[in-house]
Amino acid sequence: MALLTARNIRHNFGGLRAIDDFNLDLHEGELMGLIGPNGAGKTTVFNLITGVYRASEGSIRYRDEELVGRTPHEITARRIARTFQNIRLFRDLSVLDNVRIAHFSQSRYSPIEALLHAGRFRREETRIIGHSRDLLAIFKLEHLAGETASSLPYGHQRRLEIARALATRPELLLLDEPAAGMNPSEIDQLMDFIRWIRREFQLTILLIEHQMKLVMGICERIKVLDFGRTLAEGPPEVVRSDPSVLEAYLGEKVAR
């Protein structure tokens, strides 16, 4: 059975139909790409899956549990995490705190224990700090733990965002344009990196990306969206030569 299934998802913004009959079967361990021209609705799909928007129609099931109607943090607690197209770090907070905050639902102490810094508070805080620093170490950010997130260079900020997402211990990771603003050699490193975290953290990954090199390079399956509808779906070789895909990206004349 698929890990994540979306069926007949339709979503409107006021009078605008943003997503039309979206279906998806994502299997455990897959690395899948979601591509399409700007405005195709890719980020909207992410927002629907993670509960930022409530789908107007349709169902999204994760391990056979309905996600539509749940709040974002409930969905995150169900092991789905994401990054953002425009980095959405907690800019004025420290690098460490950005990662610590993502542990919110995993921390097991009550408000009273927090107010008194007693009971399970100490043990849990130590554990969270440990786990956060370990994550930062993996992403080679540990030495920047005390720095403000906004003071980091762009590439570091992207890494921090992924580290933060991984702090929620997800099974499914949604990456929104992880390669944005990167040069070709950085993209190569990113490709290795994504393969590596998939292995290391046993993730299923769905990613949105415009950089074709990355998409064709690491994705096992690709889905193409345009104006909220699915144009094509399949392995990279099939999708790259699909005429409707070429038309959507490059225009009618080139496709023919």
Added chain:
Amino acid sequence: MPLLLIGGMTLALAIPRFNLFNNYVQMLLMYVGINIILATSLNLVNGYMGEFSLAHAGFMAVGAYTSALLTMHVLPPETHAALFPLAVLAGGAVTSLLGLAVAVPSFKVRGDYLAIITLAFLMIVKSALENIDAIGGPRGIPGIPRLTSVPWVFAWTVALVWLIRNFVYSRYGRGVQAIREDEIASDLMSVDTRRVKILAFMLSSFCAGIAGALFAHLLQFISPRVFDVVKTTEVLIMVYLGGIASIGGSILGAATYTLLLEILRPSTVASLLSWLPPGLFDPLNKYVISHLGVLRMIIMPLLLVLVMIFWPRGIMGKREFRMFIPSRDRKAHRPDSSVGGMSNHGVADSP
């Protein structure tokens, strides 16, 4: 730190016992303490959470009225001294329920709209108090027993600032700041934003209620007129003057504002400038100092405007004094650290 507190408490106990300072100074110290409680608790919602709540005076009112009614109509006079802390706590507890009510609109609404809603709450509390004749209506409650003392204010101030600081340096406090930075992202990063908002508002209002209770039993008279937008504005001044999202900032802001207000009294200024030769002092006294009572109320807001224009970040900006940051947090933020001890979870190599 503990040594400082013991020393402070000893001093606080000694002051009234041995009349170390005159009554005026003692009262001033107590007002500073109460204002510290008000400023730090408002900073929790306005600074750390980045909202703009105008309801604080309303919370103060609820705590003031609840505790005053308890001491004057429920508790027998012999028990007053002993049961005073209970009355104060009751004031805080009832106020926190109102805080819970104010938190609810904050789930869906933020920014200016929430500010307006909190303003409406303040107005409603004030109007409600004016309408209930059983508790004095517009005339208020006179003759409240003088139960607030320097040691009590010291104890409550230390306790509440401690609680707020603990809250800030916990997952809930971090959640509060995450909400300020990016609410949707925090939600997606597993922060239960509703729960965090409720806790922040309840803690903030709880403290304001306690401050109100202490205030009532110091001033010995309360009326709805006292707890209006002007009062809220005063607390806002203390918070923004000191610096948002900073406990030390709120303490400094509260102390500075309270003392500044007191210094600008005719008697104080006159005695401060008494060393001037009569040729200078007399006209100064006649035209400026004697009108200081009125001038003060005009100068204060003007000063506020000037501070906001030239010094918008306040005294501390968003920084914090080291002594308020738990050592655990300080160590954790070091570039190299072994807090947690678990620096190996079976990772063979990193990319």
Added chain:
Amino acid sequence: MNPQTAYWLQQALNALQLGSIYALIALGYSMVYGTLSMINFAHGDVFMVGAFLCFLAGTALGLPFVPTLLLAMCGAALLGVAIERLAYKPLRNAPRVSAIITALGVGLFLENLMLAFYPYPQNVPRLLENVTWHLGGVSISSLQVVIIGLSLALMLVLDHVVHRTPVGMAMRAISWDKSYVPLMGISVNLIISITFAIGAGLAGAAGTMYGLAYPVIDPYMGVLIGWKAFIAAVVGGIGNIRGAMIGAFILGGVEIMVVALLPSTYRDLVVFSLLLALIIVRPHGILGQPRVQKV
């Protein structure tokens, strides 16, 4: 007509009068919020200064109605522009909160300043001869007619200016995007000053009419009335001119109804509770557009 109908018609007239005054104040809040996205907390106190200017003109200067009205309006407009230039302009790029606190400070400053000059409430002299007509059980006073008529006229003029003149278009353009307007050869500062001047001038008119209708004025009158008018503007849709008018008349209607049906001390309690409920149910107001946040 039967006494019941007459009574309610009478109340309707009172509501129109009160609503008109609220509307003139609410418009100032809406215009400033629409252009600068800023809550001008000092606006209620500008209204108060307008009332005192009317008082001064009527007593110290002995002027008749029309010059008094003009004096109050111009004086208030000047005050509004001065506040904007001195206190708000320096903070245009500062965090929102600073501007709000500054506005609160300016309001406090005005209140205490007037308090220094007038520690006791003052009585506005009768500048208009008040004739009462009786139509089938309903008493209509000429004062009421003047207030309602004048206010409606001013509102119509404003509506015309905002929706049908270049100045108005510039004002609306600034509310959408401040950075483009200078590119079209329009001075942002000028438009903002005009916005404040018009809003404050209307508040000055409101102050005059309030002073004539309810002759006792004091330096703190702007606080309660200002806040009520502001919340009414929010109920109608803050930033929206027509919304401000709608909200203000709703407020006037509710207030008159409450006073008619309940003991008068409950007036503010019920009014604020109702307004609060309306805002919670529909935060962006009756005519407002919910702001969509792109994720």
